[in-house]
Amino acid sequence: MDISDEVEAASAGSRRAIGRLLTRVERGERDLEALIHPRNQAQIIGLTGAPGVGKSTITGHLAARLARRGRVAVMAIDPSSPVSGGAILGDRIRMDSVLGEADVFIRSMATRGSEGGLSAAAPAAFRLLDAIGFDVIIVETVGVGQVEVDIAAAADTTVVVVTPGWGDAIQANKAGLLEVADVFVINKADRPGASDTRRDLELMLDLTATNDHSWRAPIVATIGTSAEGIEELIGAIDEHDTALEAQDLRGQRRRARTLLEVRSRVGLVVESRLDAALETEQISARIDSVAADGGDTLALVDALTELLFGFSDP
Amino acid sequence: MDISDEVEAASAGSRRAIGRLLTRVERGERDLEALIHPRNQAQIIGLTGAPGVGKSTITGHLAARLARRGRVAVMAIDPSSPVSGGAILGDRIRMDSVLGEADVFIRSMATRGSEGGLSAAAPAAFRLLDAIGFDVIIVETVGVGQVEVDIAAAADTTVVVVTPGWGDAIQANKAGLLEVADVFVINKADRPGASDTRRDLELMLDLTATNDHSWRAPIVATIGTSAEGIEELIGAIDEHDTALEAQDLRGQRRRARTLLEVRSRVGLVVESRLDAALETEQISARIDSVAADGGDTLALVDALTELLFGFSDP
Numbered sequence: 001m002d003i004s005d006e007v008e009a010a011s012a013g014s015r016r017a018i019g020r021l022l023t024r025v026e027r028g029e030r031d032l033e034a035l036i037h038p039r040n041q042a043q044i045i046g047l048t049g050a051p052g053v054g055k056s057t058i059t060g061h062l063a064a065r066l067a068r069r070g071r072v073a074v075m076a077i078d079p080s081s082p083v084s085g086g087a088i089l090g091d092r093i094r095m096d097s098v099l100g101e102a103d104v105f106i107r108s109m110a111t112r113g114s115e116g117g118l119s120a121a122a123p124a125a126f127r128l129l130d131a132i133g134f135d136v137i138i139v140e141t142v143g144v145g146q147v148e149v150d151i152a153a154a155a156d157t158t159v160v161v162v163t164p165g166w167g168d169a170i171q172a173n174k175a176g177l178l179e180v181a182d183v184f185v186i187n188k189a190d191r192p193g194a195s196d197t198r199r200d201l202e203l204m205l206d207l208t209a210t211n212d213h214s215w216r217a218p219i220v221a222t223i224g225t226s227a228e229g230i231e232e233l234i235g236a237i238d239e240h241d242t243a244l245e246a247q248d249l250r251g252q253r254r255r256a257r258t259l260l261e262v263r264s265r266v267g268l269v270v271e272s273r274l275d276a277a278l279e280t281e282q283i284s285a286r287i288d289s290v291a292a293d294g295g296d297t298l299a300l301v302d303a304l305t306e307l308l309f310g311f312s313d314p
Numbered sequence: 315m316d317i318s319d320e321v322e323a324a325s326a327g328s329r330r331a332i333g334r335l336l337t338r339v340e341r342g343e344r345d346l347e348a349l350i351h352p353r354n355q356a357q358i359i360g361l362t363g364a365p366g367v368g369k370s371t372i373t374g375h376l377a378a379r380l381a382r383r384g385r386v387a388v389m390a391i392d393p394s395s396p397v398s399g400g401a402i403l404g405d406r407i408r409m410d411s412v413l414g415e416a417d418v419f420i421r422s423m424a425t426r427g428s429e430g431g432l433s434a435a436a437p438a439a440f441r442l443l444d445a446i447g448f449d450v451i452i453v454e455t456v457g458v459g460q461v462e463v464d465i466a467a468a469a470d471t472t473v474v475v476v477t478p479g480w481g482d483a484i485q486a487n488k489a490g491l492l493e494v495a496d497v498f499v500i501n502k503a504d505r506p507g508a509s510d511t512r513r514d515l516e517l518m519l520d521l522t523a524t525n526d527h528s529w530r531a532p533i534v535a536t537i538g539t540s541a542e543g544i545e546e547l548i549g550a551i552d553e554h555d556t557a558l559e560a561q562d563l564r565g566q567r568r569r570a571r572t573l574l575e576v577r578s579r580v581g582l583v584v585e586s587r588l589d590a591a592l593e594t595e596q597i598s599a600r601i602d603s604v605a606a607d608g609g610d611t612l613a614l615v616d617a618l619t620e621l622l623f624g625f626s627d628p
Contacts, residue, residue, distance in 0.1 A: 030612050038608035050365055127608065147460070251606060258605040263588065265615040270584050270623070274577065291572040292565060294352030294441065298344050301579040309584070309623040 007035050011132040013071075015105060018132065022107055025128050026121045028265070032128075040254065042130035045237060046155030048143035048177065053161045054187040057224035058233070059140045060098035065234060067102040070135030074106045075125060077118060077141040077151060098227070105134070120264035122151045123257040143177050153180035154257045156250060157240045159233070160217075161185045162201070164193035178204055181217045183236045189221035189229065215243050273308050283307075321349050325446040327385075329419060332446065336421055339442050340435045342579070346442075354568065356444035359551060360469030362457035362491065367475045368501040371538035372547070373454045374412035379548060381416040384449030388420045389439060391432060391455040391465060412541070419448070434578035436465045437571040457491050467494035468571045470564060471554045473547070474531075475499045476515070478507035492518055495531045497550045503535035503543065529557050587622050597621075 001009070001017075003024075009017035024032050045062070049055050056076070063072050099106075109121060122139065129137050139155060141148040152158050160181035186197050201219055218236045222229030244250050277283050283304065289295050302312035315323070315331075317338075323331035338346050359376070363369050370390070377386050413420075423435060436453065443451050453469060455462035466472050474495035500511050515533055532550045536543030558564050591597050597618065603609050616626035 028612070033610050033612050036608065040606075040608070124611070127611075131608075255601065255605040258601055258611065259592070261611055262601065262604075262615055262618065263592075265612070266588055266618050266622075267581070267584070269615070269619050270581070273623075273625075274580055278573070278577075287569065287572055287576065290576075291569040292354075294350065294354070294445075296347050297438070297441075297572065297575055298342070298347050298579070301576055301583070304576065304580050305583050308580075311587075 003031060004035055007032075007132065018073075018105060018129075019107070021128055021132070022125055025124045026109065026117075028120065028124075028268075036128055036131040038127050038131050039133075040130065042126070042134050043136050043157075043241060044126055044155040044253075044257075045136065045138045046152035046158040047138060047140045047161065048149060048152035048158065048180075049161030049185075049187075051142055053163045054224040055140050055142075055161050057098055058159075058161060058185060058187060058222060058230070059138055061224070061227050061230040062234065063104045063106075063136075063138055064099050064102040065230060066136045066138075067104050071133060072102075072104045072136045072138065073129045073134045074104055075122065075129075075137065075139045076106065076108045077122065077139060077148060098224075105129075117264070117268060119147050119151055119260050120268060123154065123261040126257065146176075149176055149180060150260055154253065154260050156244060156253050157182045157237050159183045159185055159237065161187050162197060163188045164191045164197045182215065182240045183233070184217050184219040185222050185229075185233060186219060187222045187224050190223050194221060214247075215240060270308075274304070277304060277308055317345060318349055321346075321446065332387075332419060332443075333421070335442055335446070336439055339438045340423065340431075342434065342438075342582075350442055350445040352441050352445050353447075354444065354564075356440070356448050356451050357471075357555060358440055358451045358453065358469040358567075358571075360466030360472040361452060361454045361475065362463060362466035362472070362494075363475030363499075363501075365456055367477045368538040369454050369456075369475050371412055372473075372475060372499060372501060372536060372544070373452055375538070375541050375544040376548065377418045377420075377450075377452055378413050378416040379544060380450045380452075381418050385447060386416075386418045386450045386452065387443045387448045388418055389436065389443075389451065389453045390420065390422045391436065391453060391462060412538075419443075431578070431582060433461050433465055433574050434582060437468065437575035440571065460490075463490055463494060464574055468567065468574050470558060470567050471496045471551050473497045473499055473551065475501050476511060477502045478505045478511045496529065496554045497547070498531050498533040499536050499543075499547060500533060501536045501538050504537050508535060528561075529554060584622075588618070591618060591622055 003021075006017050006021055010021050021032065047055055047059055047062070059074060059076070063074050066072050107125070109118060109125070126137055126139070139151060141152045143149055143152065143160065152160075158180050160177045160183070162184065164186060184201055186194055186201075188194075198219055198221070205216060218239070220229055220233045220236050222233060244253070278287070286295075286300055286303070290297055290300050306312045317335075320331050320335055324335050335346065361369055361373055361376070373388055373390070377388050380386050421439075423432060423439070440451055440453070453465060455466045457463055457466065457474065466474075472494050474491045474497070476498065478500060498515055500508055500515075502508075512533055512535070519530060532553070534543055534547045534550050536547060558567070592601070600609075600614055600617070604611055604614050620626045
């Protein structure tokens with residue numbers, strides 16, 4: 001099937017066609033680019049938080065409910081190990097168990113050792129999914145590590161999930177999640193400490209005026225296992241969406257996604273040139289010598305940038 | 315004080331001089347480079363794991379005991395938020411409370427929004443600390459996010475800390491921690507599930523033959539609050555150190571650190587050029603247009619690499 005047929009089939013809802021197009025996007029295939037005509041209409045929801053807070057369950061509930069309104073895609077970004085390769089199935093199973101009969105397209109994207117590749121591919125995947133007619137795109141990332149946080153933060157609305165327990169809100173703050181949150185979720189809110197966590201979050205919100213607009217992130221309590229609080233969460237997301245619209249900030253979020261992609265792609269081009277250079281005999285020998293004798297590392301860096309780009313940093 | 319005096323004072327043990335030199339290293343100051351003569355004698359121990367597993371407490375215990383053998387430095391790498399800036403004090407307080415009277419030099423390094431800067435500065439800091447006479451350097455990083463894992467993995471011996479509880483070993487695997495571990499610690503081993511976690515780890519070790527040498531990571535149970543298991547952990551680290559030595563692999567670890575630093579520094583140079591380009595009126599307008607109308611992102615990337623480096627990726 002040629003690409004334009006594939007785009008047509010994907011727009012008509014073929015899961016296999018969508019999957020194949022996303023694979024092309026992940027590979028950064030150029031000929032797809034001319035065929036994508038973004039509608040700029042999909043609502044992109046980012047969902048992030050530490051491992052084990054219940055992101056997949058919340059994502060599943062959100063997706064199932066939002067699927068009543070329109071076409072929903074879920075992108076699960078998985079910081080899976082470069083060696084073991086694929087995604088661990090646990091999250092996917094948890095998500096499936098709450099999705100039930102809902103018609104939701106789910107795709108896992110793994111880092112596979114190249115985080116640059118991920119932050120290039122994710123915004124490109126959003127563009128594709130928007131272009132072929134999805135109304136809602138939920139992107140779920142582990143909220144530790146700059147790349148994962150960047151991707152969730154480039155959504156229209158970013159939801160940060162924490163759980164009760166001493167230090168959890170503080171850990172979220174440390175990971176830089178506080179300032180990217182448009183909405184907070186305290187999941188497993190039936191556990192002890194939920195009200196302390198809420199108080200911690202409120203306090204931290206009081207202390208930091210960080211948002212790019214006059215929005216204060218609301219805090220929603222959920223219990224993932226029983227879907228409690230999911231409707232309230234959807235309400236908070238919708239409210240943020242309305243605020244974005246009212247303040248004409250949706251274009252700003254879109255620009256952030258473009259910037260993320262452009263930066264990452266430039267980085268990937270540089271990385272592949274650098275990889276090749278590092279494997280040449282000349283450079284490799286020089287690295288050996290610096291590593292063994294403690295030669296001048298900065299001079300080696302200069303030599304490399306001179307060789308690769310024709311400039312060195314004084 | 316001029317730099318060579320500062321190096322002398324630092325070698326003699328002045329904490330303030332060490333601190334000031336590390337600041338120079340973090341800034342990438344060139345004139346320091348010529349004054350550092352690595353001894354290649356410090357033992358570098360990396361300690362990593364998810365937030366909340368008790369890394370700081372374990373680090374504190376390790377540092378206190380190893381300080382009986384020689385000069386110990388701790389580098390706490392903190393993925394603190396670029397907005398809120400500094401490190402949260404909690405970890406430091408936990409570490410101090412177990413250090414007691416031990417003479418240990420502690421330094422926090424924060425990402426401050428530039429993870430590239432961190433993976434450039436950390437290996438350079440190890441070089442400095444080795445050069446001025448430290449015998450043991452413990453580097454503690456949050457084990458989620460490629461940069462943090464890379465830094466811990468570039469140590470001579472990498473310790474991965476997990477806690478009991480379903481999924482924790484699986485999360486560690488997902489984060490890519492399994493294949494960088496030379497030693498596993500199950501901390502809070504008095505909690506329910508510790509034996510399950512051990513079994514999961516053993517199983518995963520059976521399934522993946524990943525190490526660069528014939529070493530199988532031992533699993534040590536600890537209870538951070540009571541220092542139980544710390545002597546056993548030190549034993550495991552020493553054993554790994556002996557194995558490295560016997561197989562002549564210490565140089566390989568040193569080369570990995572040099573590569574990490576060189577790659578990161580080249581990345582930083584590129585990043586600063588890219589930042590400048592992205593702020594020019596011409597490029598900025600093009601990003602606006604691509605973001606708004608869905609123009610060709612890959613063509614924009616080509617234009618950027620052509621402008622910056624004189625090449626584009628076909």
